[in-house]
Amino acid sequence: MLTVQKRLIDFLLPHTEHVTISDVRIGLGYTAVKIGSGHGGVAWTPNSLAPSCTYFESAGTLIGRPAKELLAMLGNEVSDLTRSIGLATANALLASLTPPTTLKEEVISSLHITHNDRVAMVGYFGPVIAQLRKTGCQLDILELNNKHTDTLPPEKAGDALRACTVAIITGTTLINGTFGELIAGLGEPRVAVVLGPSSPLCGDIFQDTKITHVAGSRVRDIDAILRIVSEGGGTMLMKRYLDFETVLTGKSS
Numbered sequence: 001m002l003t004v005q006k007r008l009i010d011f012l013l014p015h016t017e018h019v020t021i022s023d024v025r026i027g028l029g030y031t032a033v034k035i036g037s038g039h040g041g042v043a044w045t046p047n048s049l050a051p052s053c054t055y056f057e058s059a060g061t062l063i064g065r066p067a068k069e070l071l072a073m074l075g076n077e078v079s080d081l082t083r084s085i086g087l088a089t090a091n092a093l094l095a096s097l098t099p100p101t102t103l104k105e106e107v108i109s110s111l112h113i114t115h116n117d118r119v120a121m122v123g124y125f126g127p128v129i130a131q132l133r134k135t136g137c138q139l140d141i142l143e144l145n146n147k148h149t150d151t152l153p154p155e156k157a158g159d160a161l162r163a164c165t166v167a168i169i170t171g172t173t174l175i176n177g178t179f180g181e182l183i184a185g186l187g188e189p190r191v192a193v194v195l196g197p198s199s200p201l202c203g204d205i206f207q208d209t210k211i212t213h214v215a216g217s218r219v220r221d222i223d224a225i226l227r228i229v230s231e232g233g234g235t236m237l238m239k240r241y242l243d244f245e246t247v248l249t250g251k252s253s
Helices: 003-015 066-077 080-096 126-133 156-164 180-184 222-230 235-241
Strands: 021-026 030-035 040-045 119-121 139-141 166-168 191-195 213-217 242-248
Touching: 003 066, 003 080, 003 180, 021 066, 021 080, 021 222, 030 080, 030 180, 030 242, 040 080, 040 213, 066 080, 119 126, 119 156, 119 235, 126 139, 139 156, 156 222, 166 180, 222 235, 235 242
Parallel strands: 119 139, 119 166, 166 191, 191 213
Antiparallel strands: 021 030, 030 040, 213 242
8 A cells, every 4th residue: 555655645736836857866775866846856767677678668758748647657556666755745845845843953862762672674774773872772674685694583573563662764665665565554653754865755645654754855965865865876976965854743742
């Protein structure tokens, strides 16, 4: 189910009138979209399972199209890559709106995690892991990529999600289609964060979920981001051109 993704489409659709796509780059690590107003957005590029050397059938036709057409791709039920383009477009459109009130404190610090907490992290955020380990909390890391040795096996994921007091969920779950299932598996955490550059800074779409914080990015220099994405760069190279911000949802009040 792509409930949150479709809510984001509905939220942004009224803001797409006369908005066109100026540029699209589908890089190895991220996808970036620039709209006619000059605003831009990014989203993680999923690994391709394309059976041929053509990864995206509509390549060469995206620039100049109405933004609403690419936004609608976020609701695609089949293709992760199509949803990535849709989410990058959504993030570009969000950047063009009046900025929401954001949390001034760095998001992980704002959660006030202690040794009494059990943290379930979906996605491998290396710097955040180091920060969390200093608190003495119990940290369960759920990650599909098996190159890390400190992650839980998939069969343990349900237990970790049900028992956690703090949930940290990568925004890439909105692209790979697992967000709904993960949220359904949560118990009653005191806080739950959607984290990462892909995460849409729109608290409204999460209000009746258990998500309390959305920690994403706002593109400050889209032309620099387009170059980096085109040349295979990722978060570490992009971050000087991004503003990392956190919005609260109705659940957090």
